[in-house]
Amino acid sequence: MSPLSSDHQNTTRRYTVPYLPSGRLDPNICGRIENPEKSEENWIECRSFGGTGSQRGQFRGPRSLAVSDRGEIFVADYRNKRVQIFDFQGTFLSSFHTTLPGEEEDIYPYGVTLDSGGNIWVVGRAPSKPKSSSLSSSFALLDYCGVTTNSSHYNRERTASSSDFAAQYTRQGRYVIHFDVQNTRWAARGIAMDSRENNVVVTKVIEDGNSVVELFKPNGTLLRTIGDQEGIEYPHYVTVDREGRILVSDSAGPFVFVYNMEGKFLFKFGGWGEAGGQLNRPHGICTDESGRIFVADSGNDRVEMFDSTGEFLSHVISDIKQPLAVAMTGNGSLVVSNSENVVTIFHN
Structure with missing residues (x-):
């Protein structure tokens, strides 16, 4: 990938700060930074937490x-088959395994979201023996572990049969209900909530066809299927904004697709490349109070910001290794996870 132009470099301001004995950044550092330049592009890395294990x-x-x-960050810890909960300082609070009644093992959680009652929803897959499928593609896609590959010829794992579920848990991690979302071979799905109607939005990859939301x-009743005419190839991440619009990123391509809740296609944005507004394998997506859209531009190792149109x-962040998920806090901080098993909080 060629370097970004000088106009786009150093958009994330970093400060050298002391580390606490635990290895985390001082949780009060954001409030102690003196006179940072205030601008749309000046996102300060306040703290990081996590690591592989x-x-x-x-x-x-x-x-x-x-x-x-309430000031909590929920992380779908995929390979550890659990959800971990942290405060906005990155301090660990609690965790629970994504267990379903009747399943021999916990499920792998792909996506996590919250409903209007503060309950936790997870979409995930029960373990099953994978089989290898050799694919040739002009795109670099997510592999089964949730990280990207730069090779255009590689093996992806897929399951022999569908065993995907959407499940609800209390804030304390107690199982409440689940339903089968069925019939997807590829190992990535996203989940979001329509908070106005408290309905569950789930992405679905269809082999040799147009994928959908x-x-x-x-209770698991299917209300409608969205997006089967627009050619979405690998929809993994999805969000619902304050206007009730559904935004879904195509991790096999360069576009974000936008629909209304009735399923009408509104527009798409992006396009292959590294210039402003172009995308390369977009992953996580979220919006803020003003409707601005934040996209984890994983193939370009950055996070991009768009207006509501x-x-x-x-x-906004131009030097993060393969960002996976993004989320916006109520106080305007941006939370980003990446393929190096780190979660970072940025403040504007």
Whole structure:
């Protein structure tokens, strides 16, 4: 990948700060930075947490993020088959394994979101014996572990049969209900909530066909299927904005697709490349209170910001290794996970 132009470099300001004995950044550092330049593009890295492993506070594939109005960060810790919960300082609070009644093992959580009652929803897959499928592609896609590959010829794992579920848990991690979302071979799905109607939005990859987004009632009743005419290839991440629009990123391509809740296609934005407004394998997506859209531009190792109509605004973070998920806190901080098993909090 060629370097970004000088106009797009150094958009994330970093400060050298002392580390605490635990290895985390001082949780009060954001409030002690003196006179940072205030601008749309000046996102300050306040703190990072995580690292590779299975101990509490470590990750093996932080595939998805959600934040609560109580100051909590929920991380879908994919390979560890659990959800971990942290405060906005990156301090570990608790965790729970994504267990379903009747399943021999916990499920691998692909995505995590919160409903209007503060309950936790996870979409995931029960373990099953994978088989190898050799594919040749002009795209670089997510592999089964949730990281990207730069090779155009590689093997991806897929399961012999579908065993994907959407499940609801209490804030304490107690199982409540689940339903089968069925019939997807590829190992990535996203989940979001339509908070106005409390319906569950789940992405679905269809082999040899146009992939879709499905809208369910909490009891598992399918309400509608969205996006089967626009040629979405590998929809992994999805979010619902304050206007009730569904935004889904195509991790096999360069576009974000936008629909209304009735399923009408509104527009798409992106396009292959490294320039402003172009994308390369977009992953996580979220919006803020003003409707601005943040996209983890994984293939370009950066996070991009667009307005509510898809017009490019800025490269907000331009030096993060393969960002996976993004989430916006109520106080305007941006939380980003990446393929190096680290979660970072940025402040504007």
